[in-house]
Amino acid sequence: MAASAQARLARRSPRAATVFAALGDRTRLALVTRLCDGSRCSIAQLSDGQPLTRQAISKHLRVLEDAQIVRSERAGRENLYVLNPQPIADLGNYIELVSSQWDAALSRLKAFVEE
Template sequence: MLDQSKHDVFQAISDPTRRSVLKLLTEKEMSITEIAEHFPISRTAVNKHLHILSNSGLVRSQRIGRETRYTLNPEPLKEIQNWLAFFEHYWDEKLATLKKIVEESNV
């Protein structure tokens, strides 16, 4: 049975805000307050995004004193990389065909 509490990595990165959060976390570990400063949404909304990212394994949290610090965990992104790699051959073929057509039309 599928664990509904665990979010899919593809679902997690489908939202532009969550993708931006991931980019922020590539630079350094941040608290929710620091992350929220970068967005025109409430701290509660940022917390919901972090919850989804955390459930997908893309971020890790660590309680330090009274605040929670978040760090990027890029490992689950390999699932996306592998999925895209599957289609690389398809695009390579299409681009080679396009190149051939363009070259033939310039003759």
């Protein structure tokens, strides 16, 4: 089944790479951390306390939205952002595949050494 697992990993690669890349930044990771308690926050709220311009935060939110890690919803004059945990959960599956592949390799090695 090794080939099948590799194929599954490869098939998920493009999408996974986008999500990984979106999370590969401190500021964006902080935004995700802030949003993962389920709160809906405006850009002004999210940039409050951060040592960056509101525009910078806005750009980061767009990156997260492109990766579908976050959804935005207009409410009057403000734009509310909510986390969408699905893509991140999918990464969890990806990671589990990698880990299981590695564990299987370890088992084979162990069996080989012990025989």
